[in-house]
Amino acid sequence: MKRNGMCPICYLRKLFVKHPQTSENPKFEDYENGAPLTPPMGWSSWNTFRNRINEKLILDTALAMKENGLIDAGYNYINLDDNWQSSMRDENGDLQGDLETFPRGIARLAKEVNALGLKLGAYTSNGALTCEDLPASLGRENADAYTLAKWGVEYFKYDFCHNIPISSYAPLVYGISVSKFDGNATHYSVHNAVLNGYARFMTDSSLPTGSYVSGLDGNCGDITYNAIEADEDGDYVLTVNIKKQGRYEKYLIAQVNDGKEYEIIFPPQKKPNKTARFQTVISLKAGKNKIKLYNPVTSKADSEMYQYRRMGIALKEATARVAKETDAEIKPIRYSICEWGFGKPYRWGAKAGNLWRTTPDIRPWWFWIKTIYSHNVKLYKYSSPGHFNDPDMLEVGNGKLTYNQNVSHFSLWCMMNAPLILGNDLRKMNDRVKAIVTNKNLIAINQDPLCKQAKRIKKGAVDILAKPLEGGKTAICFFNKSRGRNSSSLNLNRLCDDKYVAMKKQSRYLALDQWNGDKIEIAEKLKVKLEKHQTKVFIIQ
Numbered sequence: 001m002k003r004n005g006m007c008p009i010c011y012l013r014k015l016f017v018k019h020p021q022t023s024e025n026p027k028f029e030d031y032e033n034g035a036p037l038t039p040p041m042g043w044s045s046w047n048t049f050r051n052r053i054n055e056k057l058i059l060d061t062a063l064a065m066k067e068n069g070l071i072d073a074g075y076n077y078i079n080l081d082d083n084w085q086s087s088m089r090d091e092n093g094d095l096q097g098d099l100e101t102f103p104r105g106i107a108r109l110a111k112e113v114n115a116l117g118l119k120l121g122a123y124t125s126n127g128a129l130t131c132e133d134l135p136a137s138l139g140r141e142n143a144d145a146y147t148l149a150k151w152g153v154e155y156f157k158y159d160f161c162h163n164i165p166i167s168s169y170a171p172l173v174y175g176i177s178v179s180k181f182d183g184n185a186t187h188y189s190v191h192n193a194v195l196n197g198y199a200r201f202m203t204d205s206s207l208p209t210g211s212y213v214s215g216l217d218g219n220c221g222d223i224t225y226n227a228i229e230a231d232e233d234g235d236y237v238l239t240v241n242i243k244k245q246g247r248y249e250k251y252l253i254a255q256v257n258d259g260k261e262y263e264i265i266f267p268p269q270k271k272p273n274k275t276a277r278f279q280t281v282i283s284l285k286a287g288k289n290k291i292k293l294y295n296p297v298t299s300k301a302d303s304e305m306y307q308y309r310r311m312g313i314a315l316k317e318a319t320a321r322v323a324k325e326t327d328a329e330i331k332p333i334r335y336s337i338c339e340w341g342f343g344k345p346y347r348w349g350a351k352a353g354n355l356w357r358t359t360p361d362i363r364p365w366w367f368w369i370k371t372i373y374s375h376n377v378k379l380y381k382y383s384s385p386g387h388f389n390d391p392d393m394l395e396v397g398n399g400k401l402t403y404n405q406n407v408s409h410f411s412l413w414c415m416m417n418a419p420l421i422l423g424n425d426l427r428k429m430n431d432r433v434k435a436i437v438t439n440k441n442l443i444a445i446n447q448d449p450l451c452k453q454a455k456r457i458k459k460g461a462v463d464i465l466a467k468p469l470e471g472g473k474t475a476i477c478f479f480n481k482s483r484g485r486n487s488s489s490l491n492l493n494r495l496c497d498d499k500y501v502a503m504k505k506q507s508r509y510l511a512l513d514q515w516n517g518d519k520i521e522i523a524e525k526l527k528v529k530l531e532k533h534q535t536k537v538f539i540i541q
């Protein structure tokens with residue numbers, strides 16, 4: 001850990017005091033972008049086609065979605081995963097489709113899939129490159145978001161390969177200035193500000209202010225100016241003056257009037273001069289304004305939250321800009337965070353986007369689907385309308401999964417409020433697979449307006465999950481994880497004591513089997529027999 005200009009005693013204190021991670025308890029509002037509030041349904045190219053995608057495949061798949069009744073069943077996104085883009089940005093530095101496999105461009109493809117009743121999705125990475133080492137969007141969020149919005153893209157998956165974390169170090173600030181693009185800057189020394197936390201004045205007579213402030217690293221302190229004057233409401237240039245220190249990147253947020261946050265990245269510093277200045281454009285109101293400078297990044301997870309939020313904001317601004325330019329309604333872009341779960345995105349994902357991957361990549365392997373389920377099922381509290389845990393795209397119909405395994409996989413994803421993004425070859429789907437993924441009852445459970453993820457009521461060879469549904473109904477799922485036949489039972493009266501499930505006690509219950517249509521009337525105990533790897537789902541009313 002670098003001392004980064006801090007007073008030695010503060011530095012020692014900082015070494016021994018652990019500062020809370022900003023992403024553990026983010027103070028932001030939930031991300032709202034006008035996208036539908038139930039989990040997204042669609043298809044993605046990745047699970048089956050990897051780097052073998054082209055325009056014809058996408059259009060054939062779109063047609064297959066229509067002809068197989070998938071669009072009618074609710075699947076309305078067709079998502080290009082990695083490999084849609086050329087390794088070369090265009091002459092303006094913008095993303096463009098692969099010049100060989102998507103020669104007519106992505107805007108045209110979007111229009112063509114729209115004509116079939118589908119919305120187009122696209123993908124890049126929150127890094128220098130995607131996982132296939134193609135152009136990605138870290139540092140180019142605004143431009144890329146605008147390109148996607150202009151093309152009419154309505155779903156965006158943002159991966160995590162080649163990520164470069166934000167630095168937890170802050171620069172040594174000795175003053176700021178504010179101007180109105182007219183060269184007349186008002187200068188504010190750090191002595192005009194209030195210092196909080198570990199922020200300290202350090203003497204340096206070579207600086208115009210005679211001192212700088214250190215101790216802003218890793219959420220340890222801040223500099224707050226309470227009286228920044230502005231003549232009128234509008235945009236202003238904020239210049240941050242720093243003493244150069246060390247060949248490593250630094251980061252600050254300028255928060256204005258306790259609201260909007262503006263990021264400033266300070267590249268590693270060489271020293272032909274002792275000082276440097278970095279700028280951003282901020283919006284001020286007429287009169288006195290408050291500007292707080294701080295670095296909230298204590299960990300990789302904090303960095304991820306800020307970087308994913310940055311893209312989320314860029315997407316919203318881009319869709320609004322395109323709507324204005326074309327005099328049309330805003331076309332929201334569903335924003336899918338693909339961070340693989342390492343930085344606990346379920347804690348901060350709802351503040352940054354619409355859905356967040358909770359695990360590494362799915363594969364069509366039964367043990368792995370069960371492992372993903374076992375992790376994701378525990379996260380039920382983090383799911384809410386418009387914000388979902390994402391245990392990854394479906395493998396139904398892929399690999400060597402048996403019929404029961406396919407049914408279980410689909411049922412569990414429906415119960416867990418997961419996005420239903422198919423990953424099989426829809427041009428060659430057999431009737432059994434089609435019947436699974438178009439099961440109206442299961443889809444209705446997944447799309448229930450309450451958007452509550454099922455809670456695991458019982459863990460064992462047979463797991464039991466309960467998902468509260470609109471109108472006081474409850475979906476109950478029995479999942480036989482074991483290699484043999486099994487039986488299980490659930491006392492419904494006792495289930496009514498569970499506050500999350502919020503089911504009403506009745507003298508008799510009606511259990512409707514959502515896979516085979518059976519109706520069972522019961523007094524108290526719902527009993528089931530299950531084949532190897534079988535799942536049964538009931539609605540209790």
Ligand code: GLA
Nearest residue numbers: 046081082131132159338361
């Ligand atoms: C990562 C993601 C996958 C897929 C690939 C594409 O591994 O987690 O879902 O998008 O990248 O390269």
